[in-house]
Amino acid sequence: MNPAKIRELLEQVQSGSTTVEDALGTLKDLPFADLGYAVVDHHRALRLGVPEVILGEAKTAAQIVGIAGELVRTGQNVLVTRLDAAKAEEVCAAVPAFRYHAMARVATFEQTPIPQLGTRAVAVVSAGTSDLPVAEECGETLRMLGAKVERIYDVGVAGIHRLLHRRQVLDAMGVIIVVAGMEGALASVVGGLVESPVIAVPTSVGYGAALGGIAALLGMLTSCASGITVVNIDNGFGAAFAAARILRAGART
Template sequence: MTDAELMDILQQYKEGRISSEQALQELHKSSFEDVGFAEIDHSRERRQGFPEVIFAEGKTKEQLLFIMKSLQENSQGSIMATRASREMFDFVHEDIAEARYDEMARIIYIERPVRRDPHHTILILTAGTSDIPVAEEARLTAYLWGNAVKTHYDCGVAGIHRLFAHKKDIDEANVIIVIAGMEGALASVVGGLTDKPVIAVPTSVGYGAAFHGVTALLAMLSSCAAGISVVNIDNGFGAGVLASKINHLR
């Protein structure tokens, strides 16, 4: 619920068009909606600038559909469900025709118009092609949160000349997300090339000693390059949100 909608409730109560009980009910609804299996946070958009995002993994198709419809009815911004399957999307799409699915990012979303500043961009770099699913989760998240996003994939340290070919975009970006598995070295290299904030995302890509992303995570946390923050393994969504919040600071 927006501030304008809250003001409308207060005005209706002031003019006697609704009772105190009705006003209280509407105000409670603007905070969260208790539906038994979930407490849907309708006030998050007002607090944080974007509606609650649904983590679809572990939910039933019916639960996901109910939450998406509730958010659709009570929010102004785009609606997202991360870690969603094609089967979940097919079920949701039967009731919500405007829902879309990005198979690589595994996100079901309802996009709503937003103004993007082309002069404040988020750049996403991956070490390898295998890191692209996490990168696409970050890209679509940042895009739906109202950012201009550029990407360059498969430019890791095994062929570092590929990274240097994108130096112009590195210099011009406002925030950089670096996504890498294996030993996670790309984050340190990029961190040493820019004065912009770098968000490092370790991925679970790699052979045995990569320990499903733990090696990259520890390497990124131990980086000697200043100005690098690190999110959880495979957490493209978290990187996209953090990058968006930084990018909107003026």
């Protein structure tokens, strides 16, 4: 249940086209629905402006389908993250309207228009092609959150001229998300070039002492570029959600 649906329901009660009893029936599932294995938070869209998102990684296909069905039943769009191909095949067979994005490892179900967040886009900047799964998770999440997305891929510091070539595009962005593994230096470079908020996503890409993304994480946390925000390793979803919060706050001012 989102703010637009609640407003529509209240206006129907006010006009007399819906009875108070019928409205109470519609609202009976707020604030949540207990499925036994999951308690679906129907109130989240009212609090945050975004419905509950399903983390698919440790859930069974049946659990994902059950939670998604509850969100769909109440008129909400659905985003499932960290969904591998085998599990996605089962989910999409059960709910054919799901669309699976293999690179991003996300599935989406869209049944209502997604309100757009402001006029400025969010840039998703990746250091290398190996970072694309995290970058695409970020991009697809941003799309479901209503943000315009500008993808700038494979512009890492090993060939810094590739990034500088896109300088004017970066300057026009509302928020910039930098996705990088190895030593994570790209976030510092971008943070030193632009005025917009920069969110850094360390990835688990890299050899030996990269330590599964810890080297990039520590490098981003200790960046000499002031004011960079850093999320957890491979957390493209978290970076996208943070960017959407920034855009939403800016739209209210």
